[in-house]
Amino acid sequence: MFASRRSGTYDRLEGGMGPGRSTGFRxxxxxxxxxxxxxxxxxxxxxxxxxxxxxxxxxxxxxxxxxxxVDSSVPYVPAPAPVPVHNDDKISTPKTAPTGPENDPDLSKTVHCTAPYKSSLPLVQYALMIDAGSTGSRIHIYKFNNCGPSPMYEYEVFRMTQPGLSSYAGRPRDAAQSLDVLLDEAVKVVPEALRACTPVAVKATAGLRLLGAAESTAILDAVRLRLHEKYPFNLQDADGVVIMDGKDEGVYAWITAxxxxxxxxxxxxxxxxxxxxxxxxxxxxxxxxxxxxxxxxxxxxxxxxxxxxxxxxxxxxxxxxxxxxxxLMRARQSVHRLVEFMGSMRSSGSGANATVVNPCLARGTSKVVDVEDTRTSDKFSVNMVGQDVGSxxxxxxxxxxxxxxxxxxxxxxxxxxxxxxxxxxxxxxxxxxxxxxxxxxxxxxxxxxxxxxxxxxxxxxxxxxxxxxxxxxxxxxxxxxxxxxxxxxxxxxxxxxxxxxxxxxxxxxxxxxxxxxxxxxxxxxxxxxELGWCLGATLAMVGGELRCRV
Structure with missing residues (x-):
């Protein structure tokens, strides 16, 4: 489906993006x-x-x-109503919209054909992609049909839960269990006969990358174990539960859009x-x-x-x-840290419980924020106020x-x-x-x-x-x-x-x-x-050899 001359993480597909380093914030x-x-x-x-x-x-x-x-906690958020890309007169949304399971006449069949292009493939197949982001985890339940030489996308079911996996530092089991509400939805959607052949992947992004190797590894191991023990889907061992390279995230979002x-x-x-x-x-x-x-x-x-x-x-x-x-959330932290640092340079307020004038808060507003000392890594609370300088x-x-x-x-x-x-x-x-x-x-x-x-x-x-x-x-x-x-x-x-x-x-x-x-x-x-990297990554996942869980 797509290929790169630098095959890496996704070599087994028709072409992969390949891993590489990410440039951190200095x-x-x-x-x-x-x-x-x-x-x-x-x-x-x-x-x-x-x-x-x-x-x-x-x-x-x-x-x-x-x-x-990022610090909000919402137990379960249903799929939002469809929203087209804003303000485009020349390229519109598809003429035939994806249906969804609520009006799909048969979840195990498709309206596009009655037999698969290859007899070795099922008529339809599903794929599950969990986006474990910094503010929450989201599942994309995609339906494809095999009417042609490559899988054709039909529609998705989208659900999300908060907070994200990175909020469970030191509690890997709780992190893994936080995905149950998403995977239980997948069990409801995917027909029982197709579950063993339905690939599932959990790809964490920047939030977990920033948590540190030990903490993130413990969480990913717990997620992998729970998927094996509790759910019937086909977890790809090599790439099933990973921290996704930032470059893959961007390229897959480009492919999706x-x-x-x-x-x-x-x-x-x-x-x-x-x-x-x-x-x-x-x-x-x-x-x-x-x-x-x-x-x-x-x-x-x-x-x-x-x-x-x-x-x-x-x-x-x-x-x-x-x-x-x-x-956005990291940018907020950087701005607050810089404002507090500027306050210490001017001797106008810094340190724990200080009141610091912040021009990036609206005038007349205030907010208590946690600031990290760059020398000691200690965190302390500061009262940021917009006063009359916010603009x-x-x-x-x-x-x-x-x-x-x-x-x-x-x-x-x-x-x-x-x-x-x-x-x-x-x-x-x-x-x-x-x-x-x-x-x-x-x-x-x-x-x-x-x-x-x-x-x-x-x-x-x-x-x-x-x-x-x-x-x-x-x-x-x-x-x-x-x-x-x-x-x-x-x-x-x-x-x-x-x-x-x-x-x-x-x-x-x-x-x-x-x-x-x-x-x-x-x-x-x-x-x-949903726009984002998930469909692009899933197109790669279903483009390879179909495997079923034994």
Whole structure:
């Protein structure tokens, strides 16, 4: 189905992505910048003059529910309603939507054919992919049919539970049991006769990577044991329960999105442009795109960022990188840590139980946050307050230090934190950009609340426009959302909305150097199918030799 000349983890398939190192978040990068920049210009620069808001006129609306933060605990969340990719006139969601088990006439059959393409294969097969992320675990129960030479995807069932496996440090058995609610759902969906031939995989992402080798290994071993002992599915021993390399996460998300958008299938018209996929999780963020080098002497530099893949009968060269430590929740921690450090440099408040002015909290708001001492690794609580300095401009200056844009670039050009990346302006100047995960979760409530955002194209500058208004605090919110009690409650209960939107804008504008007027789209589902890496990874899993549990 797809192949790489550097086969690795997925060699047994028709081609694998291959393991490799992830570039971690380097604390010293921002700290060196902070020492140099904060002492000289911190007081003036970080709390400088403020601009007038660019936000449009009064906004009536109703707020959609949001994804809880990493420290939230929700026992069970049902599958959300299908949400198409926002704002796309040329490529729409599939004409025939996946059905789902509730209106599937026979879970063991398909409406597409009456006999499999190969007599050795079942007419339909299922595959289970558990995404063990930093904020929660999610199961994707996929149904495929074997009417053609390769499995054809029909639909998925999606469920999630919180918190994630990384929240069970020191309690590996509890971590394994937390997946029962997801696997029990799979038992209900997959017909009994097909369960032994249904592959299951649990792939942990950045949250578990950050937990440490000993703790993460204990949790993965407990999950593997519980799957063997309690559930009838076929666990792939080599790759069944693993911490997934960040590069696999990004490339599989790219495959999922472009597969569902019908830009990379075998029946896709020639020269159909592909989407760049930018995924923002809790602990890491990924970027994957297909650069086009127009100059005869230009090409992508060799390295782990380069992927040669074949999908849908066409060879493609992708750029990918996963930034561990630049997910939204980790970015919050980095900002809070830097603000506390700046307070200690100015002697204006630092240390346990101190009150620290934080320009990345909305004005008039406060939040007690845990900060880690970088020298001793001790954690202590600090009361962060927005006071009258909270603003998009002031927060953006803090975020710029965290982004480490001025880090040494050994192989040019670089995006941020010293990471090589072909220029999006030069090699992807007009391609479509799809934003996933927290990008969607933070922007969608404002789209639901703002008729102009819902009816017009979104741009990178949209994040800045929203951040400007949100960071100004409650008096400003009242002028725009005062009649919407749900939205007001949401903004009051989450002071870090200002930080989140500012960081997302900085990631796109400063980090990846996308123009403020660059059009973007956000997505969560395409007619019931979750966007993300899971379908791409599952397409690889079902593309190999079918094995059944004895």
């Amino acid at each position: 604390l010293t990068a921002w700290k060196k910048l902070a020492v140099g920049a904060v002492v000289i210009i911190g007081l003036v620069y970080a709390f400088g003059p403020r601009k007038e808001s660019m936000f449009p006129s009064t906004i009536p609306s109703v707020l959609d529910s949001d994804v809880p933060d 472009n597969y569902l958008m019908n830009t990379i299938r075998s029946d896709t018209p020639a020269n159909t442009p592909t989407y760049a996929v930018l995924d923002l999780g809790g602990a890491s963020t990924q970027i994957v795109f297909e650069p086009i080098f127009s100059k005869p002497d230009s090409s992508m530099e060799d390295g782990e960022h380069k992927y040669d893949i074949t999908f849908g009968g066409k060879q493609r060269i992708l750029y990918q990188h996963s930034y561990l430590g630049y997910g 998009f401009e002031n927060c953006n200056r803090i975020v710029e230090l965290v982004m480490a844009k001025d880090a040494i670039c050994e192989l040019k050009p670089c995006s941020f934190n010293g990471v090589y990346q072909p220029s999006l302006l030069e090699t992807f100047p007009s391609g479509k950009v799809l934003l996933l995960s927290y990008f969607y979760d933070r922007l969608q409530p404002f789209i639901a609340a703002t008729p102009s955002l819902a009816s017009e194209p979104l741009h990178v500058s949209t994040f800045a426009t929203l951040a400007e208004q949100v960071c100004q605090g409650k008096p400003s919110w009242t002028g725009y959302w005062g009649s919407n009690a749900a939205l007001m409650e949401e903004l009051e209960g989450r002071p870090e909305w200002c930080l989140d939107l500012t960081f997302m804008h900085a990631l796109l504008r400063l980090g990846y150097e996308l123009g403020g007027d660059r059009e973007v789209q956000i997505g969560k589902q395409i007619e019931g199918t």
